[in-house]
Amino acid sequence: MVDYKQLNPAWGDRAPVIIGFLCNWCSYRAADLAGTSRFGYPATLRDIRIMCTGRLDPAFVIKALREGADGVLVMGCHPGQCHYEEGNYKAMRRVALLQRTLAQLGVHPDRVQLAWASAAQGTIFTETVKEMTEKIALLGPMRWRDNLEEVAPPTQEGVAT
């Protein structure tokens, strides 16, 4: 069991929880491949299968953060490889806007990440989860419920850094 307290004392006995939205064709299959290949990664990710990242309603991300997730990982097919032509480009736009909006609410943009993995890239999937877990672990718990001001106020561009 990883001791997340060492990375950020605010974790206490908790471990980070990340909600994943994985597209059916590429990233969910990459996660399956990570499984069949026994590539280990932190047990922080709890994923939801959607047909395409184009289905990602920004409300899902906000809901996940509101329900207690410390981060949200959206993963789709590589640009140009979308099973539905261009759903991942739509996700790209929506996530970028959402990161801005969340930053204005005081949520660090790193808490919502967008990444790509093809069905053959179990290693990329694994590495992405590892990296994101590390980032979230350093940021500390989301605690949206009782701590809205977790990061510096938004900069002029609207994105906190």
Next chain:
Amino acid sequence: MSEEKIGVYVCHCGHNIAGTVNVEEVSEWAGHLPNVAVAKNYKFMCSSLGQEMVEEDIKQEGLTRVVVAACSPHMHEPTFRGACQRAGLNPYLFEMANIREHASWVHQDDKEAATEKAKAIISGAVRRAEELEPLEPFRAPINETTLVVGGGIAGINAALEIANSGHKVILVEREPSIGGHMAQFDKTFPTLDCAACILTPKMFDVGNNPNIELLTYSEVEQVDGFVGNFTVRIRKRARMIDTGLCTGCGDCWERCPAKVIDFVYESGLGYRTAVYRPFPQAVPKYPVIDTESCIYYKNGRCKACEKFCPTGAIKFDQQDEVVVANVGNIVLATGYDLFDARRIPAYGYGRLANVFTSMEFERMTNASGPTNGKVLLRDGVTQPESVAIIHCVGSRDKNTNIYCSATCCMAALKFAHLVKEKTHAQVYNFYIDMRTAFKDYELFYNRLLEEGTHFIRGRAAEVTDAARQPGEEGKLIVQAEDTLIGKQRRVPVDMVILMVAMEPRADASEVAHRFGIGCSDAGFFTERHPKLDPVATMNEGIFIAGTCQGPKDIPASVAQGEATAARVLSLIGKGEVQVEPVRARIDEDRCSGCRICNNLCPYGAIDFIAEKGVSRVNPAQCKGCGTCVAACPSQVITGQHYTYDSIMAQIEGLLYDQRTPDEHVRVLEMEPA
């Protein structure tokens, strides 16, 4: 909260899940979730006993939803949907919780965390199951015509099998003739029977089968639709020959003054004319005019072919033709490209004259090839007295391709035999491992060992013409560590043959995207399941055969070609296809007619009904991606099976242990309008 009776079944999968996740604890815990009426665990849920247990409980306990926590839905979702259906429960009220690929197999070092994660996954699935709605699969008739892309040995066999059963086939080939790489070979291992003798009768059959429409010199440009009902656009490139008049007599290419190096069929060793037929046994027999090398297209003069053509078949102004066809199934057999040996400069290909690629040597030993079957050095007259064959050029190499190309060891043995047979030269094989799996291959290896071929175990480091020791002058020296005796060796030879790797076609990823299928890391097309579904893809109705799926030899390609035919025929036999009802649906009463969704749809499946002022989804065109669902500002588009409510419920379920009481929440909750 809904009043459902949910059955939760936790699978041990032998030790695969139970070895990491505490399945007893999880199923005991699941039994206390709201609305869960039955919670059980069992060794193998996918076995007939496991399925019968589910069916029994649906009937006896009156379950209205079923959750099986086991492997990936890509593995066994259809299995358990079938069980639900048999027991009278709508199959779309079943939900799979993936606690194997996504929990037990990836958290093997932390059993406690894996168990907790399994609980969260099941909690999410249970909450999602509550929100599922019964659906009926979308049924459509199946078009009995099949498109086969690629006329190599795999595509030829697929086309013939389907056509011989009485169904129409459209066979599309990019080159002027079918035959593929096999048409370039002379002998085939391990029997050494001649490639042409076994291939050309099949090519002839393709050309004469009334059920096969052969489109050579053509490419598929666009694919629309779904299983059973694809529409494809095929570009027939202009041959500049009227095939209705041409008899294939050969007067045109005999008179053509433009000679160019033939990089495709002769692998750069021979010449062809600008108007050409790749090889004498080509099917179809008609030539094409290569407009890039034809003199007429450069300066407007010549027309020698036109003057001498006895039937007036030369048409310099012919235009490309676009054929639109409706097909029910598609077989991709697009083959492979050869590794470019220049990418490993240490072997000197392109710099040292007498370094040849395996395909060049193949053409050289072919009786109808550029040297009439004689093994000669680049000067065209000298027979080599010693030949080195270097294995794994571009295979099993971190710098190029990490995979094994599977066929080169046997081809190298074949070459060693042919060199011995034709020149009595000494042959040195530089190999990493000899891989002679499959029927009778090892016998061939033994035969070569007895023939006195030298085998040196070690990857060749370099081929050089810089002589250092006596006896090396004027020779090519292959330097390698002989790992069996632990010594560096320098072997002077006259000729070097590089056994180059099989690579995915240069445009494989583009083609994969066009047909809606995936590619592996190496770039070969991905099959639905590596063991149990090797010729199907994730896109229903699209099948793959031969080397486009991965390196393989002729028997394996033939077997795959015929396997795709069996899959296609079984679909045709059913008469109709069932498509997942994952579709978007617009509630017209609540649609404001803003038309945001109209332009977002990548398939143009959403029409605006002007008289009603609302948008409507055409279910035949919709593929269910859900982009419009997420974009609708009024939230009146339902993404069937992935509804707003079902995903929201799954989020709540997944985070069942993270939520704090509502009074502590200080943010506004987003709710649907």
